[in-house]
Amino acid sequence: MAVTDLATRTYDHNFRLDPIVRSLLDTDFYKLLMLQMIRHIHSDVKATFSLINRTTSVRLAEVIDEAELRAQLDHARSVRFSKKELIWLAGNSFYGKQQMFAPDFIAWLAEFRLPAYDLRKVDGQYELRFEGPWTHTTMWEIPALAIINELRSRAAMRDRGKFALDVLYARAKTKLWDKVERLRELPDLVISDFGTRRRHGFLWQRWCVDALKEGLGNRFIGTSNVLLAMDADLEAIGTNAHELPMVAAALAKSDDALLNAPYQVLEEWQAHYNGNLLIALPDAFGTTAFLKNAPDWLANWTGFRPDSPPIEAGEQIIRWWQERGVDPAKRLLIFSDGMDIGTIEQTYRHFHGRVRMSFGWGTNLTNDFRGCDPDGVAGLEPISLVCKVTSANGRPAVKLSDNPSKATGLPEEVARYRRIFGTAGHVAAPVLV
């Protein structure tokens, strides 16, 4: 394990350009898995991804310098997959499977670079858009979020002295380790790091991953961050994400096709990965509608990654399995929406023994500096920033989610989706992270 003096490194950030994106593997594993399928089946689709800051009270364009942002985005565009990285992707096994990535895909990655971006300031916020082939724009999601989040952290820390930074990191480490000690009380815990996109910074995420590895042993099963997985010999964790049903839905030519889109992409997935990686996200257009219309074969999948609140969402899926005669104890629920120590403990204790479960711990793992800043200055609390597909082949994309506050898309399209999928089970709740 490399020990980095975080305070010194952070202090030094302020005085030179330290790239935020060090590698194209510094992304979530599911992006690579989805990319392989997108390239195989949907290489002709054009998709636009857009940055959306749901925490509108934080005016990002007033916090982050535009020139710095462009410098980091430009730098990310200059990064290529290195030979070492491609050899590892080709030679490593993932989820116990050799050659998860086909040789022609690896060869294609060797030529890959992030496409152009479109950046402007509008009303105190950044409009950041990526237009082009889905095979390329999809790869911007994680680096774009990581860049904005880390530039925001750096801006908040810019005027701190070395000592204040030293105390800040000491407190953040203390806070995280106290959480680790609580997690140790859960003997059958299965947990992984999902915190790349909202992280405080790359070096801090690395420390957090090291902390879980050190503190939880084999209860920590890995990280969604491919670079950290490679460097620390951990499992890369992830399967697929909302962009698959969102693009399929946008491209659907009729209301019936729209209603069927979420299942169509899961069939593609199942076929593409030969029955591996069978985890479904039920909430792109509302979990209740998804489960109601779901085909029976989905009950044979390994499990679901439910939305929050975790206990209600989990119970709903367990009922669905039971109605289909499936024993939930043989199925898996992966809880990953806004989890923190308290909700992990609660959810673990609630479901323990009834269903297999694992936790994907994101923002509250890699960006919890609340109460840690000795100067008490704002700017380090995490914000709800996402980078979503907003159109496919020129047709608008929509996400409804179980929480209407998290819906994205043109209002008239959101209304149409709500009409078609229904709004049963949608409950408004504040979006914290």
Added chain:
Amino acid sequence: MAVTDLATRTYDHNFRLDPIVRSLLDTDFYKLLMLQMIRHIHSDVKATFSLINRTTSVRLAEVIDEAELRAQLDHARSVRFSKKELIWLAGNSFYGKQQMFAPDFIAWLAEFRLPAYDLRKVDGQYELRFEGPWTHTTMWEIPALAIINELRSRAAMRDRGKFALDVLYARAKTKLWDKVERLRELPDLVISDFGTRRRHGFLWQRWCVDALKEGLGNRFIGTSNVLLAMDADLEAIGTNAHELPMVAAALAKSDDALLNAPYQVLEEWQAHYNGNLLIALPDAFGTTAFLKNAPDWLANWTGFRPDSPPIEAGEQIIRWWQERGVDPAKRLLIFSDGMDIGTIEQTYRHFHGRVRMSFGWGTNLTNDFRGCDPDGVAGLEPISLVCKVTSANGRPAVKLSDNPSKATGLPEEVARYRRIFGTAGHVAAPVLV
């Protein structure tokens, strides 16, 4: 300010000899002030200093390797005052006074080295004794204690991984900074570091001093550690210690001379330093006896450094001033016995506005790792280790103190001192640090 990655440095300690005593200035300032007077007036006195571990439950000889201990003691004997250090001692002002140290004393220091030591293992403890001219043995007190305490810390941390050390220091920093934030609530606080002898380690003491400097601004008036004072441009703090009355008492030829010994050394001090540095320690043989027999001129001194408990000890001295028609608001009390955040707050609030006060913060500043070790292993809690003068010119030395548990000396001599000074005001209390 130099930022040191404490975890890495500590980890590295385990694999090579990293000297604990880096400089002969790595000692308490009062040792140098006393030394100058001892050399001037008592250069013919021989004094023996001995290590006393009052925490007998900690068997030091089973914790600290003898070869390592000898290596560190031998290394300390090889250290000389450097030219830079002597120039600073000669050229710096102390307590606003230029040339506190006379040129001939500085010239004498240039030739100084620590004298031989006598080390043996007895019943799980180390017997460590320094015999020879008082002018030389006195200088072993602080380095000997610092070496034993740091070797004990290192032994406790020897088998910790880098990550456990990282968490350990993060928690210790967090704990200290929380104390700093509480101290900030005391607007008229005056505090200094007195933690050299019982410190966890040199680098950690340096961090603690940096923390107080950073967090308390000019409420932090300096450090007793001369090296840290020089390096960080802080005031060196200190005046005199119990060894002066203890040696004077040991050499006293009659019971009357013994009773007068504590005042005789203060007269010498006053004359030697031309009326500067007028702080008296009242408790070598019991504060009640000291005050009862004290000459009137002592009421004109700047103040006292009372024993604990601080509030009772302070009230007793305030009454004594008032009985002599002296306004306590014009006098100073320096509280330095076993203080920590709680007793500092209590004492500050109790005396605020009635007397000038300052705090010398020792062990609980520089060695408070209680609850910080993620592995929960013992060995980092501070112990009550002292290095006291035990004889002068072959005659046994005694300290009674206000707390009989802290008395040192041959039992028959302790009994004689108790008969002569009386035991009024002596109250037994556990010795924590």
